[in-house]
Amino acid sequence: MMNTNKDHDKKNKKPPRLAWSEELHRKFVHVVNLLGIENAIPRKILALMNDERLTKQNVASHLQKYKLSLKRISSNCVPSGNGSKIGCVQFQNVSPSDPVYQNAAVQEMPMPTWHSDESLDSLFDDVFLQWWEDHNTDATDLSNVIGTSPNTLTPLMDVVNSNLGSTQDLLTVASPSCISHESIEIGELRQEIAATRTETHQLRETIQALKAQQDMLVQVVLQLLPPNVVMQQ
DNA sequence: ATGCTAATAT
DNA sequence: AATATTAGCA
Numbered sequence: 001m002m003n004t005n006k007d008h009d010k011k012n013k014k015p016p017r018l019a020w021s022e023e024l025h026r027k028f029v030h031v032v033n034l035l036g037i038e039n040a041i042p043r044k045i046l047a048l049m050n051d052e053r054l055t056k057q058n059v060a061s062h063l064q065k066y067k068l069s070l071k072r073i074s075s076n077c078v079p080s081g082n083g084s085k086i087g088c089v090q091f092q093n094v095s096p097s098d099p100v101y102q103n104a105a106v107q108e109m110p111m112p113t114w115h116s117d118e119s120l121d122s123l124f125d126d127v128f129l130q131w132w133e134d135h136n137t138d139a140t141d142l143s144n145v146i147g148t149s150p151n152t153l154t155p156l157m158d159v160v161n162s163n164l165g166s167t168q169d170l171l172t173v174a175s176p177s178c179i180s181h182e183s184i185e186i187g188e189l190r191q192e193i194a195a196t197r198t199e200t201h202q203l204r205e206t207i208q209a210l211k212a213q214q215d216m217l218v219q220v221v222l223q224l225l226p227p228n229v230v231m232q233q
Numbered sequence: 234a235t236g237c238t239a240a241t242a243t
Numbered sequence: 244a245a246t247a248t249t250a251g252c253a
Contacts, residue, residue, distance in 0.1 A: 017243095017246055041237065056236085061246055064238070 018058045027051065028062060037070065 020028070031048040032040040042060040049059070 020245080043236070057247075060237075061248085064240095065245075067238090 018053065018055075020062055024051070024053070025062075028059070028066070032063075032066070037067075 027049055028045065031045050034048065035044055040063065042056045042063060045059050045063065046054060046056050
């Protein structure tokens with residue numbers, strides 16, 4: 001009696017299909033950007049997201065779609081060969097959730113400033129670490145996760161470990177001095193902090209999108225200029 | 234046998 | 244269109 005029917009039987013173990021909420025997707029994008037699109041495989045993504053709602057197949061499926069969207073975007077921005085013809089469109093519509101800056105063609109651009117923005121990187125790391133602390137009691141989880149993977153991730157682990165030291169110091173100093181006073185709303189402060197984090201996160205994405213736009217525009221200008229002007233290294 | 238991706242199915 | 248499932252490769 002529990003067979004080829006359309007059993008809406010409650011006992012049948014069919015988990016409802018996963019809906020990728022914005023929050024879930026942002027988490028996903030966040031982790032993917034952390035790993036870099038080339039290292040972002042389902043197992044690592046799943047581990048870093050650390051979300052009970054997710055299974056590896058969920059992530060794999062979503063990753064497939066996500067890569068397609070990246071491809072869609074990239075294909076609009078690739079300049080055509082050595083000629084002076086430009087294939088770029090849609091500069092205005094770069095969405096923060098669409099990491100155009102991962103476009104391989106963009107990354108290969110000979111822009112001297114491309115890799116030199118350390119402040120942006122550290123901001124990125126701060127945001128990630130705070131998020132990680134929120135969702136995991138112990139940072140050794142992260143170390144374990146990353147430790148099992150090839151050495152391409154060791155720089156990330158270093159960053160995490162070093163930054164973690166400072167944040168833990170902050171915590172141990174701050175918490176004892178706050179207990180005694182009247183019940184001033186710690187909850188409100190938490191909310192405020194959370195809001196600030198979200199804002200920071202969004203700003204970070206906006207900055208990166210703008211940076212990508214700027215670099216692409218510079219590239220366009222370079223291609224429009226006569227060759228002799230550009231030749232200096 | 235396992236994990237990943239591309240293709241296909243719902 | 245979004246998500247799940249399968250197929251086939253490494």
